[in-house]
Amino acid sequence: xxxxxxxxxxxxxxxxxxxxxxxxxxxxxxxxxxxxxxxxxxxxxxxxxxxxxxxxxxxxxxxxxxxxxxxxxxxxxxxxxxxxxxxxxxxxxxxxxxxxxxxxxxxxxxxxxxxxxxxxxxxxxxxxxxxxxxxxxxxxxxxxxxxxxxxxxxxxxxxxxxxxxxxxxxxxxxxxxxxxxxxxxxxxxxxxxxxxxxxxxxxxxxxxxxxxxxxxxxxxxxxx
Amino acid sequence: xxxxxxxxxxxxxxxxxxxxxxxxxxxxxxxxxxxxxxxxxxxxxxxxxxxxxxxxxxxxxxxxxxxxxxxxxxxxxxxxxxxxxxxxxxxxxxxxxxxxxxxxxxxxxxxxxxxxxxxxxxxxxxxxxxxxxxxxxxxxxxxxxxxxxxxxxxxxxxxxxxxxxxxxxxxxxxxxxxxxxxxxxxxxxxxxxxxxxxxxxxxxx
Amino acid sequence: xxxxxxxxxxxxxxxxxxxxxxxxxxxxxxxxxxxxxxxxxxxxxxxxxxxxxxxxxxxxxxxxxxxxxxxxxxxxxxxxxxxxxxxxxxxxxxxxxxxxxxxxxxxxxxxxxxxxxxxxxxxxxxxxxxxxxxxxxxxxxxxxxxxxxxxxxxxxxxxxxxxxxxxxxxxxxxxxxxxxxxxxxxxxxxxxxxxxxxxxxxxxxxxxxxxxxxxxxxxxxxxxxxxxxxx
Numbered sequence: 001x002x003x004x005x006x007x008x009x010x011x012x013x014x015x016x017x018x019x020x021x022x023x024x025x026x027x028x029x030x031x032x033x034x035x036x037x038x039x040x041x042x043x044x045x046x047x048x049x050x051x052x053x054x055x056x057x058x059x060x061x062x063x064x065x066x067x068x069x070x071x072x073x074x075x076x077x078x079x080x081x082x083x084x085x086x087x088x089x090x091x092x093x094x095x096x097x098x099x100x101x102x103x104x105x106x107x108x109x110x111x112x113x114x115x116x117x118x119x120x121x122x123x124x125x126x127x128x129x130x131x132x133x134x135x136x137x138x139x140x141x142x143x144x145x146x147x148x149x150x151x152x153x154x155x156x157x158x159x160x161x162x163x164x165x166x167x168x169x170x171x172x173x174x175x176x177x178x179x180x181x182x183x184x185x186x187x188x189x190x191x192x193x194x195x196x197x198x199x200x201x202x203x204x205x206x207x208x209x210x211x212x213x214x215x216x217x218x219x220x221x222x223x224x
Numbered sequence: 225x226x227x228x229x230x231x232x233x234x235x236x237x238x239x240x241x242x243x244x245x246x247x248x249x250x251x252x253x254x255x256x257x258x259x260x261x262x263x264x265x266x267x268x269x270x271x272x273x274x275x276x277x278x279x280x281x282x283x284x285x286x287x288x289x290x291x292x293x294x295x296x297x298x299x300x301x302x303x304x305x306x307x308x309x310x311x312x313x314x315x316x317x318x319x320x321x322x323x324x325x326x327x328x329x330x331x332x333x334x335x336x337x338x339x340x341x342x343x344x345x346x347x348x349x350x351x352x353x354x355x356x357x358x359x360x361x362x363x364x365x366x367x368x369x370x371x372x373x374x375x376x377x378x379x380x381x382x383x384x385x386x387x388x389x390x391x392x393x394x395x396x397x398x399x400x401x402x403x404x405x406x407x408x409x410x411x412x413x414x415x416x417x418x419x420x421x422x423x424x425x426x427x428x429x
Numbered sequence: 430x431x432x433x434x435x436x437x438x439x440x441x442x443x444x445x446x447x448x449x450x451x452x453x454x455x456x457x458x459x460x461x462x463x464x465x466x467x468x469x470x471x472x473x474x475x476x477x478x479x480x481x482x483x484x485x486x487x488x489x490x491x492x493x494x495x496x497x498x499x500x501x502x503x504x505x506x507x508x509x510x511x512x513x514x515x516x517x518x519x520x521x522x523x524x525x526x527x528x529x530x531x532x533x534x535x536x537x538x539x540x541x542x543x544x545x546x547x548x549x550x551x552x553x554x555x556x557x558x559x560x561x562x563x564x565x566x567x568x569x570x571x572x573x574x575x576x577x578x579x580x581x582x583x584x585x586x587x588x589x590x591x592x593x594x595x596x597x598x599x600x601x602x603x604x605x606x607x608x609x610x611x612x613x614x615x616x617x618x619x620x621x622x623x624x625x626x627x628x629x630x631x632x633x634x635x636x637x638x639x640x641x642x643x644x645x646x647x648x649x650x651x652x653x654x655x656x657x658x659x660x
Contacts, residue, residue, distance in 0.1 A: 002327040009324035013310070020312045081306035084274055088297045089325045150590065154570075154583050161573030167566050168587065172594055174559065175601035182608055201597065208590075216586060222275060223235075223579040236578060237659070 006089045007099060014103035025107055028068050029115055035061040036119050047124040054125035055133070055184045056177075058116060062137075063173050066144045067166040069108050073100055073152035074217060083217065093214035101142075101149055101209065109141035132191060136180045139198045146209040147172045153216035157223060175201060225249045226271065226375060226406065231280035233266055239428040240266050241277070246423055248375070248406050253397060253417060256410040258425030264410035265304070267425065268379050271408065272302045284375075301373040305380040307360050308367075311353035315344055315363060318352060319370065326371045338369050341392065358384045365393060368400075376400060378409035390415065434505070436513050436653045443646045450643050457636035464629035478542045479626075485535040487634040488528045489553070491641055492560060495525030499567075500592040503585035515581035516656070518588065519571050520648040524641050526564035532557050552606040556599045563591045 151168040226248040233241040240263040269275035289296040309318040339345040432442035465483035506514030574580030
């Protein structure tokens with residue numbers, strides 16, 4: 001079928017391009033690790049403090065690293081007209097958004113599954129249950145990617161205010177931070193409750209993000 | 225057949241297009257002319273349903289393109305003055321991407337012969353970022369043949385092309401017309417193509 | 430009702446009601462302040478510092494009400510393609526932001542004698558602080574596009590996204606609060622307020638509403654004129 005071919009073509013293009021710019025991906029993870037280091041420098045290597053606030057620091061830095069991915073979503077393809085090309089091959093903008101979401105999540109969030117344990121080692125945090133951290137990250141990271149997609153699509157024609165994309169991401173990410181950090185070292189029922197809330201937020205964002213991002217892209221195209 | 229009816233376009237109270245009508249039937253080429261800012265690019269975007277006109281409708285084979293744009297897109301190739309080839313991919317990768325994206329039935333032999341014609345074959349495995357502006361432009365125009373669509377909409381296709389490539393493009397257009405295709409393009413340059421219909425756009429103060 | 434969506438009708442209608450609204454708001458403000466600072470009793474626990482509540486709470490309600498109006502207009506504007514809605518949204522955004530600031534500052538002034546600190550991270554103050562940031566983002570976002578009409582539409586989308594997220598954020602902040610258990614600034618569930626305290630509260634709220642409406646009308650009229658000059 002034509003659409004499946006187009007979707008696969010788009011995926012392989014995304015992978016190829018991102019893979020060629022591997023340094024870009026690595027830089028974002030270096031940003032995260034440098035951030036951890038800066039926290040250590042500013043607070044001091046006292047491990048007791050980090051036991052208490054370590055997970056919070058890690059999640060905060062994940063959120064800040066998410067800011068760096070904003071331009072990757074649609075800006076380049078919008079500027080060189082590729083996004084029109086994708087649309088004319090039969091893919092609706094919503095599908096294009098979804099493909100981008102998946103591709104960027106795979107490349108820019110999945111490696112955190114390795115980086116987070118490294119960070120917990122660096123900060124000497126006692127982790128009783130690494131599975132909970134991974135589970136919460138598994139649910140929280142697509143939400144972060146969706147928020148970045150919304151912000152990225154809103155700022156396509158924004159050439160005056162470069163920081164506001166990050167502001168939008170940060171404001172919308174507040175619930176995710178609260179629930180994700182709260183899940184660590186909490187009791188069982190609380191964990192279950194928070195996981196279901198997070199799942200709810202995830203499904204909500206997965207539902208609205210393609211629609212909102214596509215609407216913003218169409219608005220930007222209409223006003224280029 | 226492409227039909228545009230009473231197309232007007234206003235951006236922020238500035239009139240760009242006013243009451244444009246055109247008919248493009250098979251075996252015809254329309255050359256859109258006009259000064260800078262007269263709305264040539266805007267008109268081409270409206271004709272391909274990328275932009276919505278303030279007033280007016282565009283019909284493809286009797287149906288409004290707005291109603292079912294994807295059906296319309298099956299028959300259109302749009303080439304703007306932008307380069308949609310990604311600079312981090314090689315020439316071959318870009319072409320293979322277009323081939324797969326549009327589920328084109330063109331085979332590798334035909335692709336190779338096109339690249340030969342465009343003198344791009346030697347760059348098959350070069351990153352597009354290493355090509356010159358004109359070579360990237362030629363790569364972009366190869367999409368016309370890869371996508372194999374009936375209606376060709378081109379915005380400033382001759383920009384940056386040398387004489388040899390310009391003649392090549394002209395020949396490609398003529399061949400396309402001969403096989404029942406149709407072309408509408410905008411350019412400041414008047415190409416040496418017979419039976420051109422000219423549509424001139426005015427600037428509105 | 431057409432004045433709500435039609436600029437010309439709005440101009441005519443607002444010319445009629447502007448002067449009366451100004452008088453009403455001044456009258457209600459004086460009345461409310463009189464009730465708040467003279468006629469209402471001291472609180473059993475907090476003494477006379479509770480009187481700041483008569484400014485703090487109405488401004489909180491109005492900050493929320495303004496955002497609600499912005500959301501409704503954004504939805505209407507995007508769905509029915511009414512450009513006037515976006516003018517209203519951008520006109521009242523700074524008003525809502527101001528109410529938020531008043532709420533935060535009065536909350537801070539209230540907190541100092543009560544708990545010894547200028548700021549406390551209780552559920553309401555935190556939520557209002559977040560609301561303040563949302564207002565600022567709305568104002569900045571609208572101005573970061575060279576094409577004003579595009580900026581308005583993108584801002585409208587953000588207002589809608591923000592308005593759906595605000596309950597989520599409020600809920601998560603409440604939850605975060607119960608987890609960390611700081612001092613709570615509110616004693617404001619309606620059932621526990623004595624009627625003698627409720628009366629000035631309502632008068633002040635209505636007064637603030639009218640003040641907000643007056644400023645909104647002036648801003649909207651100015652914005653309409655601005656667009657006419659651009660044409």
